[in-house]
Amino acid sequence: MKSFCLSVVLLAICAPTHGQTLIHAGRLIDGLDDRPREAVTVVVDGERVVAVESGYRQPGTDDEVIDWRDGTLMPGFIDMHTHLSSKGGKGAYMDPFTQNPADLALRAAANANITLKAGFTTVRDLGDRDNVTVSLRNAINAGLLPGPRIYTASKTLATTGGHADPTNGHKHDLMGDPGPAQGVINSPEDAYKAVRQRYKEGADLIKLTATGGVLSVAKSGENPQFTQDELQAVVRAANDYGFKVAVHAHGKEGIRRAIEAGVTTIEHGTYMDKSLFGLMKKKGVALVPTLSAGEYVAKQAKVDGFYPDIVRPKAEKIGPQIKQTFADAYKAGVLIAFGTDAGVFPHGENAGEFVLMTQAGMDELDAIKSATSVAARVLGDESVGAVEAGRYADFVGVKGNPLEDISLLLSPAWVMKSGETVVQN
Incomplete structure (x- = not known):
């Protein structure tokens, strides 16, 4: 009883x-x-x-x-590669000279709302200016603004002249010599300081650019831009602070170095081959393909004046290759986590990635799982997905x-x- x-x-x-x-x-x-x-x-x-x-x-x-x-x-859905404060394309290259932090923050807030309404309830933001997505994340978490859960890398790490050097394309007296505080590193010691600065500023993960990129005002879109020692130092420092490491990379040598260093994800992965697919599987590294960005930049490269002349050849070459590499990686059994690079193309169109993935041969259910449970596992947050x-x-x-x-x-x-x-x- x-x-x-x-x-x-x-x-x-x-x-x-x-x-x-x-x-x-x-x-x-x-x-x-x-x-x-x-x-x-x-x-x-x-x-x-x-x-x-x-x-x-x-x-x-x-x-x-x-x-x-x-x-x-x-x-x-989870988008593992966004830039909420960015508006890509024509006119974007003037942002450092025309947009104040408040302007970028308001743009990011509007884009966050658009992204949420498109069905993406969680995102990784992989590079901003002035830590605006740190503040946006906090405001959304406090219920002040609508938007997805944000995991932000804050300022992307680069080497001098590298893809995320914030002074690329500036005239000489405006270039200066940015260092770890601005996300630019040139030694293992710099790497530790840059990671610690991101921790101090409230970032959730580390993003770095292991190779050249398409949209930076620089010649190469694929050359390696970090030494092996620098990459390993970034990963060691990130591990100390509980950070995962996302790596922008197009060229094979930069991708190989990053995988060997123990990073979490390769973003884009344009020129990977079978040997790198095998290495990714061995090391447990996921590919975030960003097919939407590749298709968008290839299309816009044909529009006069949309991108600077130094950017157009890279966009025309790299954009179409991403889709084929993704198809080969999927067939090889590489772990795929959904990511779009929204901000390069208009926010709110993130779900177009599903269409492109299935066009490239991915099963529809696998595509959905890549944006749900797989992305959650790679993100390290299984309260979502x-x-x-x-x-x-x-x-x-x-x-x-x-x-x-x-x-x-x-x-x-x-x-x-x-x-x-x-x-x-």
Whole structure:
């Protein structure tokens, strides 16, 4: 009798004292399983999922029901490569001379809202100016602004004249000699100071440019720009401070050095080959392909005046190659984490990456998992990226089956973040 009474008391204590949200989903792609589930109820209490049940649970008196029986429910998407404060293309090269930190912060806030409404409830921001995405992350977390969860690298690390040297293209008396505080390093000692500066400024991870890049005002888009000792120093320092390391890289030698140094992700990976695919698998390094950016820059390179003359040949050459390399990497079994490089192209168009990935041969379900559970694992945050008990109530809903028509993801009919509806069409 005492045991029965104790059970009754425990049930009364543990039972919710308020209504829950019951989502009746006709089809659930939970981000984990290899096939969708049919006719399920996802139970949300506050900002978390508390249960995923077969069948359609009957609501209690205070429960709210969201009827998604004629649609597909998925986890909120994760974009592992964005630049929320950036607006790429024509005119962007004047930003250092025309945009104040407040201008960049307001632009980033607007882009964050657009990104969230597109179904991306979590993003990595891989390079900004003036730490604006650190402040934006904090404002979103405090509930002051709408936007996705942000993991920001703050200022990208580069070498002098490298892809993320903030003074490339400036006239000589404005170039100066930026150092670790500005994200420019030229020795292992500089690497430690630069990583520690990012820690001091509140970054969540480290981003560096191991090779030349497409859009920087510099000749090469693929030459190695860090020594092996410098890369290893960055990774050692990052490990000391609990940072993962994302690496922009196009050329093979720079990619090889970065993988050997123990980085977390290779962004773009344009000229990788089979030997590097094998090395990535051995070292557990993921590829973030950014097909959207490659396609966009190749197209815009044909428009007179859109990019400086020094940029156009790189965009025409590197852009189309990214898609083929991605296709080869996927076939080889390299771990793929979804990322777009939004900011190079317009924000809010992130889901176009799904279309490009499947065009290149990726299975539709694998593409969705790359933006959900796989991205969460690579990010190091498994409170997101799947629909299961204990994770955040982040959802994307579409009317129809994205495994049959991936383009449905371009315009989500419903988006929820942390139990709060963001978009409902």
